[in-house]
Amino acid sequence: MDFFKSGLKTVLGASEPGQLPSGAETVERLVDRVNNSTLLEDRRDACRALKAMSRKYRVEVGAQGIDTLKQVLELDRADNETINYALDTLNNIMSPSQFEEEEDNPHVPMNIGEQFTEMFIKDPHNIQLVLDLLDEYDFRVRLSTVQLLTSLLTNRTKDIQEIILVKPMGVSKMMDLLGDTREVIRNETLLLLIKLTKGNANIQKIVAFENAFDRLFEIVSSEGYSDGGIIVEDCLLLMLNLLKNNSSNINFFKEGSYIQKTLPMFNTPSDSDDAGWSPQKVSNVHCMLQIIRTLVSPSNSAQIISSCQKIMKNVGLLDALCNILMTSGVPADILTETINTVGEVVRGDVANQDFMGNIMAPSNPPRPAIVVLLMSMVNEKQPFSLRCAVLYCFQCYLYHNELSQASLVQTLLPSSTDVSTLTSGQLLCGGLFSTDVLSNWFSAVALMHALIDNPGQKEQLLRVLLATNVGSTPVSLLHQCTLLLQQTTKLQSKVALLMLLSQWMSYCGAAVSAFLQVPGGVGYLVNQTCSNEHDDNEYLLQGLSAFLLAICIHFNDDSVESYTKDSLKQLLVKRIGVETFTAKLSEVSKHELYNKAAKHPQLRVKIPPEILIDYEFCRLFKVLESVLIQSVSIHQENHSSEDQQPPPEDNLEQYKTLIRQQDARLQELMQQLDGLMQQNNALQAALNDSIASNSLLKDENTLLKAQASAKLPSHHSSQSDQSSQATPGQNSQSSQATANTDQRLSDSENRVQALTLEVNRLTSELRSALDSKQQAEVELDRTKKAQEDMRKDQDDLLELLADQDMKINEYKMKLISMGQSVAEDTPAENELNLT
Template identity: 55%
Template sequence: MEYFKSGLKSVLGAPPPGNQPSGADTVERLVDRLQSSSLLDDRRDACRALKALSRTYRLEVGTQAMDALRQVLEMDRTDCEIVGLAMDTLCNITSPETFEAEVENYGPKNKIGEQFTEIFIKQSDSTTQVLAFLEEFDFRVRWPALKLLTHLLGNRPKDIQEIILVSPLGVSKLMDLLSDSREVIRNDALLLLIQLTKGNANIQKIVAFENAFDRIFDVISQEGSADGGIVVQDCLLLMLNLLRGNISNQNFFKEGSYIQRLTPMFDLPPETDENPLSGWSPQKVCNMHCMVQVIRALVAPGGPAQATAACQRTMRACGLLQALCDILMASGVPADVLTETISAVAEVIRGNTSNQEFLASVMAPSSPPRPAIVVLLMSMVNEKQPFVLRCSVLYCFQCFLYKNEVGQTQLIQTLLPQGNEAASLTTGQLLCGGLFSLDPLSNWFSAVALSHALIDNSIQKEQLLRVLLATNIGKPPVTLMQQCVMLLQQGNKTQCKLGLLMLLCRWVSHCPPAVKAFLTIESSVAYLTALLSSQEDTDDLQETLLQSMCALLLGLCVHFNDDSVPNYTKEKLCHLIENRLGLERFQDAIGGITRHEIYSRTLKHPQPSTKDPSDLLLDHEFCRLLKILEGVVVKSVQDGSNPQEGKDPTSTLSPSDSALVSQYKELIREQDAQIHRLNQTNETLAKEKRDLETQVYELQTSISHLRDQNLVLRAAQINLTEAKELVPSVDTIDLTNVELEKYKNTVRDLENRLAECTLNLQKQERTECNSNNSEYEKLLKEKTLELEKMKKDQENLLELLTEQDSKLMQYKEKLVALGEKIESDESSGELDTDEQPESSN
């Protein structure tokens, strides 16, 4: 403290005895000294003193010294020491941290730093000036500039993102920091880029095309890969920001073979007595979480189907799916890592037949060996396992059955008699065991899992009707549907009942034999109507959902009824609903599900996601079924309740009117036949349309890549032209020519594909309506115009490079005339990259 006081005395002079200046007075005198001193040393001392005061008297320093500090950055930018001091002072002024001296006067959560940030960035060139200081290699300048940008970005993220986006080579300057040999700068640059890339797709694309993925993987490798420290986690968080929701970057990541570079990071070392896999450090767990999130960002269910399928194929081909399955089957893996890995496997196989078959073939290293799916289901129906783990297993099993008719068939087959084969634990047995368990959560999981084997598969719905269960010794077996109805009537847990009702609704939808089987079960309809008529309006969510599902099941039995049960024909069921419940109450009951937030939340994503087990009530696929069938079910019940329904309207007409009606009937039959033919034609055209849409998507992807390459080439050209007095780098021009040659080849391929697409469209013109043709022709014209524009850009770039080449020759001739030795292209291409000037980036 005495040293600090003596320093201030040397700068300000000794005050009169007994007259100590206040903080504001001291700051005012220092600012005056900073602005008026002609000697650099005096200004440097004043700046150093302001930095020392900026934490204790932040408000005073920020209010009085902001303009003076800006002036230092402009006028004294060649002196690294004073520039570093000025930026350190600005860092303290704009820091989002609340300093200890401010808590008493301004509270623990004041926004002083944010307010000063807003003042600082009002002058548009202030942030640009700080960006320019990043090019200075001196640690005293580069590190404070980086910290200042981090504070500005943390306080005003949207504003700083826009400023950096429009700043010339602004992102490039930040990316260069990742190559800094000083770890503190590299690590802080990572943190800055994580903040910068949040929620801004344009910045994400630019960062990705500035070789971000290569640099990130290099840092991860240097830091020890998955076993590394927190820097690895920061690298993965940046990678995740670049990929999540950004289709362009995902395509670039896939086509750049970066998925293959993820695979070694998931390899587990061989387990030995000296190296047990149970020794997972907390940091490695965090790293694994981030690595799995990167994979899931590439194969998220909400992404474009074609891009997701391409990533899934790559992950299978490069061994990444195998590595994930190895983690599932390994011992000693932490539960949270195992949970995330199961979810990742789920999304890698979802809808991909080859990957689903691969998972079905994976065997667990148990004695005796069991399929991995069986082992996973054993965890799902085990109430002692963590809830989130059980949810992830359900999600994985759902993804295994998604659009997988073979998997659905095999599951149902395990429930049917198997002959004299050796008894073994099967998926069907596990699900039945969970369905009849005393644990309501196991009931819900098993019912939902079994319902996914029936999605879009009427054959398996009828096969499931053949399943017989032996309940008690000496009594005849009962069908699975009878057992489900009995559990529904005798159960006292609402969650269990909701699971059974979702299974029954899925079972009877689009399957009249299942409707018949349900209606023939004694007291099935009576139970539903009694439950609906006795339930009064309630605010309890579970009771409301139970009432709604009962109404939906009754409605499905009406809509898909083939009148094969005399006591419960469509008409009799409709009258029963009208007399016992009333149409308005019935309609309101069915709509009760969709009015709740849990319905919309479940409909958004196929993965079950609740924190509390008691909140796990609805299934994603059931919500989709309800969304499709709600309207038609209500209409069927309304139409069936009409007393005139089913009567012959021609029975009371005169003979002449009857003949006229017969003519109209004949006309309607002819029109029905014509509509049928048109529907067939429409299906053919729809298939051709999907094929063309696929080609258009591929063309759009190619054009997007060409735009990105064009942007990179323009940036390279700008860097070349800026070096006016220097000899251009032969390596750079050669590299650019190679890139242009690749670019030209890509354009030629694009032209060929467009020509092929044009021929397909011309063929389709002979059979397709004019409106559809005009739509395709318009799309084709747009893509052709884009191609012509890119070809024009290519020609402009070639002209610029030709001019640059001529300048290069002139510079060489001048240097030869001056006696300088010019290296050949071959020798220049062998230079060590460490000796190349930084400006070549």
């Protein structure tokens, strides 16, 4: 500390006895010395002192010295030491984290580094200054430059990305640093590139085509693959950034033969316990599994997925992943992620699915790996995340594979095979009727996936019989599921059974017929749909019951006399009502967990209560919802139209008049809407100008306050010292400037607030006008449709009358030809008079 004080004396000059300059005052003197010193040594010493003060007095150094430090980067480029001090000072000013020295100062904003970053990047030339310093080979300058860029990216990621993207050779300069022989710089560059590539597809493409994958795999190899340190993890995280949601880079990775280079990452320890799995190895393997999943993610195009899956099978990657599944001592989180990865590698690829289906687990007796996985899924003692992963893997195994779907159903049917052999079907049936609610849900959903787009297996599954009690008559699986639905009180079990039955009975008249014959099945669905419970989950149950009831109507083959299609429609209309039915059905897609499940085939939940809806059920519901509503609504329209008489011809004129009035109203609303939009655009432009002005005033206010604080004495000084350190004129001038800026800032904020209120009011009027316009358009369309329907009905009636006249004339001619006498029709009656 004495050394530091003596250094300050050298730079600032000795103070008068008994006086200590405040932190702000010291910063001001140092900044002035950097600006005005003609000797390089003086500027260097002042920069070194600013660096020393920038952690404790960050606000003061940033407010007063940021412009000066930028000038140092530009003018003192020849002196590496001075440049390094300036870079380190800027890095401290813009650090995203808080320093220990600042913890006792409540006046330092938490986001102060971000605020200074925003000020620094307002001139994009400043970023170019920093990028140019990457060309310097000096270790300290290059390292400090990389660290400063990392801080800037952390604070304002998108802004810095856009600036760097347009800078010539900006990305290339950073990529060159990966080849730096000094590991510290290379490692810091990895962190910089991870932040630079996050969420920006254009930068990702540039980095990839700068041979990033080759360089990263070289580093991973030199570090020892999965046994390497955290540098391996950083390399893999950067690869993950480059590949995620970037089909161009995925194609580049695939065609560049990089998939086979991932194989050495999956060399697993041969130990029977997890001693060979260090925490870092777990992290490394987990990252590589994420990369594999990114290549075959269901969100990719089918072409990319298929080609990647074939390569993974051909180069032995699928085999290596399956070996991890069958190896003992693998940590639970790695095992879970490997199961998910294997699932996506085989999803929809018949050859890969067959490969997985033929794998035998090293158990005693040997069992298929699929059976071993399902044993874990229905075992409530297994980790929750592992059970979810097994379900997803099994769904992928069945996906678009009629053979694997048929094989599962076949294990439920009577056969001549050894009954002591545990099968996947037996495991799922056991889980379906287990006391564990999660086993119920997992098993029901797994069975449901064996029926998707496979009508043949729906009918085959109807043959499955269950012996409920010793000596009792076996009942069908569907019968037992329906009874369990009526008896269970568990929400997740009810939802699972409703989803299973909905998938089973859709597009399968035989399954609908079997359901209708179960006592109480229809009554349960009607009562459940009519329920008035007010809870999100209860609304969901009501909607799912309405959905299954509508499936019973729409796919009904009328084979059950007591529940024909028409009788069920009448029951729905009378007991529930079409409007209520439609409202209940719409509640399903409004449920939070429905929307979450509909986003991705994999079940992504953190806790067991979040398990409720399956992705494939969401797809089924989305396809059938409008079809079922229309099916029920047509019945109501037909039923209500029986008692209606055709509208009189005079109504056409009324419709024409109404249409003309609505057209005029619509034009009026359009003009009103255009005027409001012009006002809104003008106000929005004024608001944007005021916000920009407000931002500039805030920056100016920050600087003035910091400069004003430099005129004030240190809080450590005595009262007499305080009065001697600043003249009244200086204080008055500084206070007046600050007050003026505060006033301008207050006026600007008031104007922004007023403009915001006006924009909000106008936006509300716009919405109201738009709603009125939309209502008018709907009403106009409805009126035109009614007029068109009426005209069509009249045309049909005229055709019928013409046909009738023709037939009457034919009959008259036949009678005349037979020698009969035919009287002319009277105006009072229109019928044939025979003699």
